[in-house]
Amino acid sequence: MTKRYTGGCACGAIRYETNDEPIFQNHCQCSDCQKRSGTGHGSYLTFGQRTDMAITGEVSTWRVAGASGNEKIHTFCPTCGTPVFLISVAMPEFIAVHAASLDDPEQFSPQMVTYTSHGHAWDKMDPALQAVERMP
Secondary structure (H helix, E strand, O other): OOOOEEEEOOOOOOEEEEOOOOOEEEEEOOHHHHHHHOOOOEEEEEEOOHHHOEEEOOOEEEEEEOOOOOEEEEEEOOOOOOEEEEEEOOEEEEEEEEHHHEOOHHHOOOOEEEOHHHOOOOOOOOOOOEEOOOOO
8 A cells, every 4th residue: 555645834834745655764963954843853754756746835945055066955944934844955756744733743664864964962863873974
């Protein structure tokens, strides 16, 4: 049976759904993810085909250069401000949704911690996860 991933923003104005499986799930400790999340990391599920994800509602966007130097397009709800997904300009076919935006956050199963070189001692990660200083 195909697993369905659904989610959206806090107020419900933006919704997404896909039957695709994520190709990568991670915690990211880069400075951008820290500042945007207000915590020590961001948590994401990356899907390989952005076009296979149905998105309803109008998102607001802003662009930033990531730790890799590549530009990222962040999306958020203009009503409630919830970050929902992001797209890397270098890999526009991929879409990464914020794990906490899932209707069922238990679907998130991280495989790796990225950008540990930017991490803080107080942001404790599962030691069983593979940890890398940058994005593989």
